[in-house]
Amino acid sequence: MDQTFxxxxxxxxxxxxxKALAMGAGVASSSAVSARxxxxxxxxxxxxxxxxxxxxxxxxxxxxxxxxxRNLQRRESPGLTRVGAxxxxxxxxxxxxxxxxxxxxxxxxxxxxxxxxxxxxHRLMINGLVKQAKVFTMDDLMRLPAVSRIHFIECxxxxxxxxxxxxxxxxxxxxxxxxxxxxxxxxxxxxLDIAGADTKNGRYLLAEGADGSSMTRTVAMDRALDDxxxxxxxxxxxxxxxxxxxLRLVVPGVQGVSWVKYLRRIEVGDQPYYTxxxxxxxxxxxxxxxxRQFTSIQEVKSVITTPSGGQVLMDKGYHxxxxxxxxxxxxxxxxxxxxxxxxxxxxxxxxxxVLSKALTxxxxxxxxxxxxxxxxxxxxxxxxxxxPMMRQLRAVRGTRSIYHNNAIxxxxxxxxxxxFNVQVS
Amino acid sequence: MFKFLKPQxxxxxxxxxxxxxxxxxxxxxxxxxxxTQATGAQAVGALAKPWLNLGRAATxxxxxxxxxxxxxxxxGLPKGSGSVAKGEEVWEAKCASCHGTFxxxxxxxxxxxxxxxxxxxxxxLVANLARPDFPQRTTMxxxxxxxxxxDYINRAMPWNAPKSLKVDxxxxxxxxxLHLAEVLPSDFSLNDQNIAEVQKRIPNRSGKVKFxxxxxxxxxxxxxxxxxxxxxxxxxxxxxxxxEFARNAHGNIAEQNRFVGASRGVDTTxxxxxxxxKVAIASGIxxxxxxxxxxxxxxxxxxxxxxxxxxxxxxxxxxGPGFRxxxxxxxxxxxxxxxxxxxISQGGSGNWGQIPMPAQPQLGSxxxxxxxxxxxxxxx
Numbered sequence: 186m187d188q189t190f191x192x193x194x195x196x197x198x199x200x201x202x203x204k205a206l207a208m209g210a211g212v213a214s215s216s217a218v219s220a221r222x223x224x225x226x227x228x229x230x231x232x233x234x235x236x237x238x239x240x241x242x243x244x245x246x247x248x249x250x251x252x253x254x255r256n257l258q259r260r261e262s263p264g265l266t267r268v269g270a271x272x273x274x275x276x277x278x279x280x281x282x283x284x285x286x287x288x289x290x291x292x293x294x295x296x297x298x299x300x301x302x303x304x305x306x307h308r309l310m311i312n313g314l315v316k317q318a319k320v321f322t323m324d325d326l327m328r329l330p331a332v333s334r335i336h337f338i339e340c341x342x343x344x345x346x347x348x349x350x351x352x353x354x355x356x357x358x359x360x361x362x363x364x365x366x367x368x369x370x371x372x373x374x375x376x377l378d379i380a381g382a383d384t385k386n387g388r389y390l391l392a393e394g395a396d397g398s399s400m401t402r403t404v405a406m407d408r409a410l411d412d413x414x415x416x417x418x419x420x421x422x423x424x425x426x427x428x429x430x431x432l433r434l435v436v437p438g439v440q441g442v443s444w445v446k447y448l449r450r451i452e453v454g455d456q457p458y459y460t461x462x463x464x465x466x467x468x469x470x471x472x473x474x475x476x477r478q479f480t481s482i483q484e485v486k487s488v489i490t491t492p493s494g495g496q497v498l499m500d501k502g503y504h505x506x507x508x509x510x511x512x513x514x515x516x517x518x519x520x521x522x523x524x525x526x527x528x529x530x531x532x533x534x535x536x537x538x539v540l541s542k543a544l545t546x547x548x549x550x551x552x553x554x555x556x557x558x559x560x561x562x563x564x565x566x567x568x569x570x571x572x573p574m575m576r577q578l579r580a581v582r583g584t585r586s587i588y589h590n591n592a593i594x595x596x597x598x599x600x601x602x603x604x605f606n607v608q609v610s
Numbered sequence: 611m612f613k614f615l616k617p618q619x620x621x622x623x624x625x626x627x628x629x630x631x632x633x634x635x636x637x638x639x640x641x642x643x644x645x646t647q648a649t650g651a652q653a654v655g656a657l658a659k660p661w662l663n664l665g666r667a668a669t670x671x672x673x674x675x676x677x678x679x680x681x682x683x684x685x686g687l688p689k690g691s692g693s694v695a696k697g698e699e700v701w702e703a704k705c706a707s708c709h710g711t712f713x714x715x716x717x718x719x720x721x722x723x724x725x726x727x728x729x730x731x732x733x734x735l736v737a738n739l740a741r742p743d744f745p746q747r748t749t750m751x752x753x754x755x756x757x758x759x760x761d762y763i764n765r766a767m768p769w770n771a772p773k774s775l776k777v778d779x780x781x782x783x784x785x786x787x788l789h790l791a792e793v794l795p796s797d798f799s800l801n802d803q804n805i806a807e808v809q810k811r812i813p814n815r816s817g818k819v820k821f822x823x824x825x826x827x828x829x830x831x832x833x834x835x836x837x838x839x840x841x842x843x844x845x846x847x848x849x850x851x852x853x854e855f856a857r858n859a860h861g862n863i864a865e866q867n868r869f870v871g872a873s874r875g876v877d878t879t880x881x882x883x884x885x886x887x888k889v890a891i892a893s894g895i896x897x898x899x900x901x902x903x904x905x906x907x908x909x910x911x912x913x914x915x916x917x918x919x920x921x922x923x924x925x926x927x928x929x930g931p932g933f934r935x936x937x938x939x940x941x942x943x944x945x946x947x948x949x950x951x952x953x954i955s956q957g958g959s960g961n962w963g964q965i966p967m968p969a970q971p972q973l974g975s976x977x978x979x980x981x982x983x984x985x986x987x988x989x990x
Contacts, residue, residue: 253869254868256865256866256867256868256869256875257866257868258866260860260861260866262860263859263860263861263975264859267717267718267719267948268718268719268944269947271719277866279866279867279875280867280868280871296766297766297769297772310668310672310673310676311665311668312668312673312676312677317667318667318668318673319665319666319667319668320665320666320667320668320672321664321665325664325665328661328664329661329664330661350850351850351851351852352852353852353860354852354856354857354859354860354863354878355860355863355866355875357866358860375661376665378659378662379661379662379664379665380665391679393676393679397766397772397773398765398766398772399678399765399766399772399773401679401761401765405825405826438827449676450676450677452677452679454681456681456682456683457682458679458681458682459681459682459755459757459758460679460758460761460762461758461761461762461766463758464752464753464754464755464758464818465749465752465753465758465762468752468818469821470739470747471819472740472742473740474735474736474737474738474739474740474741474817475735475739475817475818475819476739476752476754476817476818476819477818477819477820477821477824478818478819478820478821479820479821479824479825480821480824480825481824481825482824482825482827484824484831491871491872491873492872492873495863495866495867495875495876495878496863496867496873496874496875496876497873497874497875497876497883497887498872498873498887499872499873499874499887499888500886500888501886504872505872514827521839525846526844526846527842527844527846528840528841528842528844528846529839529840529841529842530838530839530840530842555886559846559848563835565835565837568827570831570834570835571834571835571836571837572835573833573834573835574835574836574844577833577834577835577836578833580833581832581833582832582833583742584742585742589824593835597848597851599882599883600886601882601883601884601885601886601887602873602883602886602887603876603882603883604873604876605851605852606851606852607848607849607850607851608848608849608850608851609844609845609846609847609848609849610845610846610847610848610849
């Protein structure tokens with residue numbers, strides 16, 4: 186019924202537009218057009234939802250987005266990976282609002298497929314340099330003093346396809362390995378306290394997942410004692426299976442690979458562990474042929490999401506240009522926006538809340554004159570770190586690093602209003 | 611695996627730590643929701659912590675079962691051994707289907723072997739990593755610690771049956787890979803005693819640097835932007851943009867955007883707009899950009915629409931095999947999806963009899979994938 190409704194609407198619009206164009210505006214010589222002169226059908230013809238009975242409560246036990254929002258899906262980038270169980274899907278940043286990512290649109294990265302694990306049988310072990318190796322059930326963990334905090338998670342390889350040149354059309358694919366949620370869980374420091382961790386000799390922790398890959402990553406003890414969480418919830422509900430149900434590590438400001446999903450074990454040790462994802466992957470190739478290892482911090486970064494690549498502006502005139510800024514070093518202090526490819530900048534408004542290691546939404550007024558433009562945003566965090574230009578990054582790190590690309594993003598707007606992903610010299 | 615401190619030392623250290631630093635451990639220093647934590651940790655007093663008895667002691671057998679990690683100093687490495695010859699057997703049975711007979715395959719994963727030289731084994735640096743024109747980075751080019759290879763095979767391989775290899779098989783497969791990379795001779799047997807010597811022959815063993823600037827928040831970043839606000843010295847010339855032939859490579863962008871609001875996704879099945887969207891819509895050219903909503907189509911409806919059901923039953927063979935027969939044949943085959951995608955789009959014959967399956971060039975890649983997955987999942 187809905188498709189029909191749409192088709193009808195489309196037909197009506199086309200026939201009206203066609204006629205209006207053919208006859209010239211303001212010429213009323215048919216009943217269709219004269220009806221239109223009185224006003225819009227959307228107002229004058231009452232639709233079924235205004236004159237009929239709607240759906241009852243609990244028609245859907247777990248609510249779903251409107252059917253008209255179907256275009257918003259997390260999507261794979263064709264050709265990026267060859268195996269769906271070791272792949273990534275990108276969040277549709279171009280159509281999201283505020284700073285919280287809807288759980289169903291949170292980006293995915295799996296190393297050996299995802300599972301829906303029965304929480305009753307899930308266990309977390311803490312061992313290594315501890316007074317007593319411990320085992321926690323979900324019951325134990327969820328009884329502990331909990332915290333809820335809003336943090337972004339970004340894959341270290343986000344924007345990684347663009348080190349050499351433009352490779353993807355839209356912000357979904359260029360920046361969509363990025364999400365932000367309110368996570369609820371227990372501080373890892375609380376668990377280390379219970380186990381009696383040797384925090385002096387135990388300068389490192391190993392976090393390990395319960396899935397087939399048993400993903401492992403080294404985490405610094407000073408972070409573990411600061412803001413690392415063992416979380417079971419995101420945005421008010423339990424974690425989604427794709428995001429590690431029933432338990433994941435939250436390492437604020439650090440690349441997503443360290444946020445180990447299906448978390449089964451934390452080991453306290455006196456050395457880093459040199460795991461597969463610290464030796465083979467998540468190492469940044471420098472121009473001299475050496476790889477940087479243990480690069481973890483997601484540095485200050487921002488991107489305009491509307492308008493962005495692959496979109497087309499509907500009209501000249503006013504546009505509220507909006508985007509996201511974030512930093513793994515702390516709070517966003519300021520975001521500047523340029524409409525002329527970086528020659529001149531204006532400071533954008535920051536929407537609240539502005540939280541440490543969380544996405545911050547910014548916006549700025551723009552009156553588009555219909556001419557070509559290149560839109561850029563540049564974020565500054567409260568550590569004083571300024572988001573660099575692509576050429577500044579390349580001057581130090583070359584073009585083959587894959588990881589930690591936090592360059593200023595450029596979107597070119599043409600006279601037709603079409604927006605293209607570009608890089609400027 | 612963690613290294614035990616000497617017992618008496620550790621007892622003192624740990625007890626000291628337990629009583630003296632526990633208060634500071636529980637203090638949250640994240641700058642959100644500090645108040646929330648305070649109600650838990652401080653309202654009852656720093657010494658009270660009535661939750662300290664939650665959780666239970668792990669048994670030695672439990673720790674042994676899960677504590678499988680092997681560090682770069684080989685702490686955690688179990689005793690055992692495996693020869694190159696034995697490794698070849700295991701490889702051909704369990705690894706070659708994904709990684710190729712010689713670890714060279716690029717079909718499913720990035721190649722494991724290739725790109726290293728005898729010279730690299732001497733220098734400890736893989737020369738090809740410095741060459742921007744070198745096409746790919748294999749596992750052996752990047753590998754710097756042999757413990758990592760052992761640990762990963764042990765915990766995550768084979769792909770569809772992780773942790774099923776015996777300890778000696780893990781040694782053997784590790785040895786075989788290192789043999790393929792010309793690090794070990796064909797008569798070598800790798801074990802827990804000689805692995806430290808083998809480490810000294812890993813081609814890229816000196817190829818990593820720990821970069822503190824992106825690890826420690828107190829360390830300085832290596833790249834800093836500029837705060838120029840007006841008349842900044844930039845050329846603002848477009849240096850890179852997607853070529854027009856790649857316009858629709860990520861699917862129709864019109865169907866990946868909301869169809870109300872300040873902007874639309876552009877219809878990438880068509881060339882770039884020649885006039886503003888408002889004019890294009892009015893003349894009917896850009897209609898789909900305005901109103902496209904990707905309609906979900908059930909795979910069965912898709913199969914019907916594409917006339918698949920003319921030759922295939924859901925359950926049983928008609929001209930070609932039933933979909934569920936196909937699912938049964940490919941069960942457990944990790945290349946099944948890729949194979950089926952090729953079969954559907956390019957056609958083929960001989961697998962289910964002599965009548966050829968025609969190529970289906972009219973199907974978009976998304977539709978082919980949908981059909982392949984649906985068939986493999988039992989055409990439900």
